[in-house]
Amino acid sequence: MGGTVVQHLKECPQVSGIVAYDIAEERVMATQEAYHIAGTIELDEVLGDPAVKLVFVTAANHVHKELVIRSLEAGKAVLCEKPMANTLADALEMVECAERLQMFFQVGFELRYSHLYARVKEWIDAGLLGDVVSTHCLYNSSAYSKNAWRNTKAEGGDTFGERLSHYVDLTRWWVGSPVVDVFSACAPNVVPYTEVHDNYHTTYRFASGAVSHLTYYMNYPALFRGDPLRDDITDLQLGDGHKLRYIIVGTKGAAENDVFYRRLKRWEFSDAPDTMVSDWVENLTWERKEDHYYYHNTTDQTRDVVRRVTEGLPPMTPARDAYETMRLCFAAERSADTGRIVRLDELPAPAFTC
Ligand SMILES: NC(=O)c1ccc[n+]([C@@H]2O[C@H](COP(=O)([O-])OP(=O)(O)OC[C@H]3O[C@@H](n4cnc5c(N)ncnc54)[C@H](O)[C@@H]3O)[C@@H](O)[C@H]2O)c1
Structure with missing residues (x-):
């Protein structure tokens, strides 16, 4: 991830040196x-x-807190990769430190810059879906390699934070209502060597009444090389088991997107004498060469963070907002561990609504 950020920074005219x-x-x-x-x-x-103004924390998860707090205390603006930290207490300490010092602190939820997912947000904000009432995410990725720090609780933390925080963050962003409670169940692992869960079946209920479900498998899609979504998707991957598909249903319409098939669709609902009518009104796609902008758009995130820091602007989203996503991750993990529904008000710090 560090290399990716360096590549983007090299193209930012405001940046005169990188270390x-x-x-x-x-x-x-x-x-x-x-x-x-x-x-x-x-x-x-x-x-x-003193020439260093901005620090990108792209190290392994267990050192995020130390690197972020030391950077903020040294007077640097910070972009920290997701997940913020491996415990909720650490994540809160990071947010409170930035707030106390009034320093720039953004968390790397770059899917909010993705042309695909931002389009869904635009449709929702324009009222095209009405009130979002339910979402479903199906995400399948291949297993981590045996020596990956991501397999360990001590360094990677839990799978929810490391692997799924992006996908919960998107759902929160789209629904725009605080989560009330969560139920999460994990089947026995299929990947034999990982300490962390390799699957989740998780349901969130929102104050608005909306319900979101996330199904995740980190085991059966064909292995090719690490995280497919960081690279361009090849034709080989279509149908090899990798999946990342959302269905978003509102009171006036619905949307569906699938990154592996480069598809984004929208439906509009209306009334007719004998039935509710649903019309398929948009069917968008993009070129393979544009994949990066449609998925993990770290290019625009890096440019935007550099611009904001240079111009003295606040982060795209407050750190409290990212912390709220982390609360959802830890609530899901707690539910999976205890087998019960976890209310969000059991976790530290009050809910934050974007
Ligand atoms: N936003 C995304 O989609 C995305 C994608 C990939 C990775 N990430 C995140 O980026 C971070 C790095 O992931 P990666 O894939 O580049 O991992 P990586 O294993 O390639 O790199 C991690 C680096 O951290 C270094 N490190 C460990 N302890 C350190 C310390 N105390 N001080 C300084 N460096 C230390 C390691 O030496 C290693 O070089 C993780 O938090 C990961 O979750 C985010």
């Missing part, structure tokens, strides 16, 4: 070599440099 930091010297050297930038294994060198 890579990692505890692993070989990663620093590889990044320097690949992108022709400065590098160090000394964090104080970065944080003590």
